[in-house]
Amino acid sequence: MNNITISPEDRNKKFLNKLKERDVDVQACYQCGRCSAGCPIGEFFDLNVMEVVRLATYGMEEPLLNCHTIWLCAACETCATRCPNDIEIAGLMDVLREIALRKGVTPAEPRVPLFHKAFLGSISHWGRAYEIGMIAGYKINSRDLLGDMKLGLNMFLKGKLKLTPHSIKGKSDMKQIFSGKGKEYDR
Amino acid sequence: MKLSYYPGCSLEGTALDYDQSVRELCTHLGVELVDIPDWNCCGASSAHMTDHEVGIRLPLRNLLQVTGSGHDILVPCAACFQRLRAADKEMRDNPVHWDIVGSVPEFEIVHISTFLARPEILEKIRDKVSQPLSGLPVACYYGCLSLRHPHITGAPNWEMPVNLECIIEALGAKPVNWSHRTECCSGSLTMARPDIARKLVGDIAVAAKRAGATAMVTDCPMCQANMESRQLDLGGKDDLPVFFATELIIAAIEGKYPKKQQKVHLVSPDVVTQHFDSTATEDSV
Numbered sequence: 273m274n275n276i277t278i279s280p281e282d283r284n285k286k287f288l289n290k291l292k293e294r295d296v297d298v299q300a301c302y303q304c305g306r307c308s309a310g311c312p313i314g315e316f317f318d319l320n321v322m323e324v325v326r327l328a329t330y331g332m333e334e335p336l337l338n339c340h341t342i343w344l345c346a347a348c349e350t351c352a353t354r355c356p357n358d359i360e361i362a363g364l365m366d367v368l369r370e371i372a373l374r375k376g377v378t379p380a381e382p383r384v385p386l387f388h389k390a391f392l393g394s395i396s397h398w399g400r401a402y403e404i405g406m407i408a409g410y411k412i413n414s415r416d417l418l419g420d421m422k423l424g425l426n427m428f429l430k431g432k433l434k435l436t437p438h439s440i441k442g443k444s445d446m447k448q449i450f451s452g453k454g455k456e457y458d459r
Numbered sequence: 460m461k462l463s464y465y466p467g468c469s470l471e472g473t474a475l476d477y478d479q480s481v482r483e484l485c486t487h488l489g490v491e492l493v494d495i496p497d498w499n500c501c502g503a504s505s506a507h508m509t510d511h512e513v514g515i516r517l518p519l520r521n522l523l524q525v526t527g528s529g530h531d532i533l534v535p536c537a538a539c540f541q542r543l544r545a546a547d548k549e550m551r552d553n554p555v556h557w558d559i560v561g562s563v564p565e566f567e568i569v570h571i572s573t574f575l576a577r578p579e580i581l582e583k584i585r586d587k588v589s590q591p592l593s594g595l596p597v598a599c600y601y602g603c604l605s606l607r608h609p610h611i612t613g614a615p616n617w618e619m620p621v622n623l624e625c626i627i628e629a630l631g632a633k634p635v636n637w638s639h640r641t642e643c644c645s646g647s648l649t650m651a652r653p654d655i656a657r658k659l660v661g662d663i664a665v666a667a668k669r670a671g672a673t674a675m676v677t678d679c680p681m682c683q684a685n686m687e688s689r690q691l692d693l694g695g696k697d698d699l700p701v702f703f704a705t706e707l708i709i710a711a712i713e714g715k716y717p718k719k720q721q722k723v724h725l726v727s728p729d730v731v732t733q734h735f736d737s738t739a740t741e742d743s744v
Contacts, residue, residue, distance in 0.1 A: 294511070312643040316655055344652065347504050348643035349607035353617060362608070369508055383651040388505035395506075395517070399499040401468035410650060420653065423688050430723055432473045432684075441497045445520055454512040454556070 276327070276335050283331030287371070291328065296364045298328040300357040307351035307361050317341040318380075321351050321361060328364055337372040341365075343381035386414045396450040399440030404433050462574075463525050463532040463566065464492035467539035467680075468500050474536075474680035476723045480705040481535045481571065487712055488583055492533065495524050501542035504647035518546035519557060522564065531567045533574060535705070537605040537679035538646075540570040544611045570605045570612075572678045572704060576622035581629050590714035591631025592707065595734055598672035599623035599634050600663070600701070601641050602682040617641070626704050627676060630711040637670035639663045646681035649689065660689035664699055673730045675701040687725040700728040710735070 291298055307321040314320055318340045319327070327336050336342065342365055351361040372379060379385050390410035394402045407424065411417050427433050440446070462485075470478035485492050498521050507514030521543060525532065534540040547568055550557050574580065606617040614620065618641065624634040642663055649656040663686065667675055677683050683701045690698040701724075710716045716735050721728050 312659055313645065313648075313655060316652075344648065344655070346643055346645045346647050347508055348603040348645075350603070350643065353607045353609060360608075366508055366511065366514075370510060373509055381651070384648070385509065387651040388509050391503065391505040392509070392513070395500045395502065400471070401500050401503070403468075403472045407650070414651070420650070423691070426691075426725060427473065427688075430725070432475065432723065434472045434475075438471060440499050442499065442520070442524075446499065449513055449516045449520070452512070453516060454558075 276332065278327070278330045278332060280330075284333040285331065287328075287333045288331045290367060290371070291364065294360075294363055294367055296328075296360045296367065297357070298325055298359060298364065300359055301325045301329055302357065304356060306354045306356065310350045310354050312348060312350065313344055313346055316344050324368075325359065325361060325364065328368075333371070336368050337375065337377045338380060340380040342368045342372065343379055343384040383414045383416065386410060389413070392450075394437075396446050398437045399443060399446050400438050402434070402437035404435065405437060460489065461491045461493060461530050462569075463530045464494050465498055465501075465521060465532055465534045465539060465543065466494070467498075467534070467536040468503075469536055469538075469680035469684075473684050474703075476720060477535060477680055477683070477703045477705065480703060480709050481533075483709055484575075484705050484712075485533075487587060487709075488580065493526070493530065495521055495532070496526060497524060501539045503538050503542065507542065507545070508647075514542070515546050515549050515557065518542040519550060522546055522550060523559075525564060525566060529565065531569050533569055533571060535571045535678070535680075537570065537602060538681055540568065541604040541607075541612060543568050544613070548611060570678070572605065572622040572626065573614075575704065575708070576625045581625060584626070584708055584712070585629045588630060588711045590711055590735065592627075592711055592731070592734060593631045595632040595730065596635050596671050596673055597627050597632045598637050598667035598670060598675045598699070599627055599640060600667070600675045600677045600682060600686070602646075602677065602679045603641070603643050605678060606641055623676060623678060623704055626708065630707060632707070635667070635670040635672045637666055637672065639666040644682050644685045644689075646679075646685045649685050653689070653692065656685060656689045657692050660686055661693050661695075664690050664693075664695075667699055668697065672699065674728075675699050676704050676707060677701055678704050691725055698726040700724050700726040700730065702728070702731065707731070 345365045349362045390406050394406040502517035606614045609617045627634045645656045645659045686701045
């Protein structure tokens with residue numbers, strides 16, 4: 273880990289309030305390291321899981337929003353499940369990704385949020401995931417046009433990719449959900 | 460017995476055969492499945508990872524679409540199961556925030572293996588097996604989302620689950636003891652970071668082989684697709700085919716593993732095909 277200066281003056285109280293709201297009690301962390309030890313993706317992280325929690329306890333939002341870790345976390349929940357103090361660490365990662373996107377922070381792993389965007393775009397449009405459309409959207413936006421071509425073709429030939437999307441009837445519900453239902457009373 | 464049924468998007472696409480095997484198995488078991496009307500995507504990892512409100516409201520809509528309350532909801536996909544359970548918990552903990560009008564509906568959301576491993580269902584399966592998978596060494600692979608977080612999934616044995624082993628034993632196969640049963644295969648990253656997926660899948664496959672398995676069995680469509688496809692990428696020789704538990708149950712009940720089913724696998728499913736061939740030959744001797 274690079275040296276990051278932690279100072280009480282820098283703590284972002286709004287961020288800490290947000291964590292409280294979502295029942296992520298980072299203050300309960302005593303740095304035992306079980307979260308980092310069990311993380312299946314830890315070797316690819318720039319900040320390891322216990323460092324993420326530590327920075328969060330100090331309200332150090334900025335290095336967290338800019339790190340690779342929040343995008344490489346696969347949400348497998350191993351860390352949260354094994355935390356002796358029951359800290360919802362996977363929930364912390366969710367909050368960090370959400371704030372990073374809302375603030376427009378350039379993601380350290382741009383392909384990951386592009387994939388999420390393509391996936392959710394498909395759902396907001398059809399109500400269900402339409403794999404071919406989603407993959408095409410992701411490929412174009414990420415410019416990763418050639419990756420997994422062979423696999424895609426293989427899947428297609430095996431009839432694993434549906435040609436036409438299924439559109440649900442309750443599309444108006446999708447529209448409401450994706451236009452911020454529930455956030456009306458945020459401020 | 461009647462159950463509400465939430466197939467989820469994978470079971471209409473990459474795991475279409477999983478859906479077919481679940482429905483077929485339920486017919487064998489005398490279980491009537493009532494699809495949740497006009498169900499929508501649960502949002503999978505992408506929704507809750509980027510937007511909490513969307514991540515709950517997508518699965519929540521499905522729970523509110525359930526008709527004929529009182530029936531439990533059967534979910535074959537581990538990711539859908541976890542998301543529906545998360546929405547269920549939110550709906551009960553904070554109905555006002557989630558705009559629940561009237562009373563909160565009553566049902567239990569059940570993942571397929573939990574359902575199939577119930578003693579009375581296992582008994583039925585045992586009775587119906589016409590051709591056991593005798594001695595086939597299988598690595599039961601759970602992955603993440605049917606187990607974690609136990610606060611959400613309600614899984615009683617999240618570090619040492621036994622459901623798949625119970626099911627596989629009922630078919631006469633031999634579950635191996637191995638290390639990576641509940642490790643993540645990084646399904647949610649497989650498109651954006653295939654290099655990470657290859658590393659994790661490779662480790663899991665090596666561990667299964669080390670324990671003597673010749674096949675893997677799972678109950679998660681993301682694990683199934685990711686484990687088979689990323690093993691191919693690695694270009695090794697003895698790749699392990701990954702079967703859905705329901706697919707093997709049907710094969711053991713019907714005493715055959717048809718061509719149509721063999722074809723959906725990216726990794727050759729010969730170990731199971733041969734098993735049926737060889738036992739058929741033995742029978743005819």
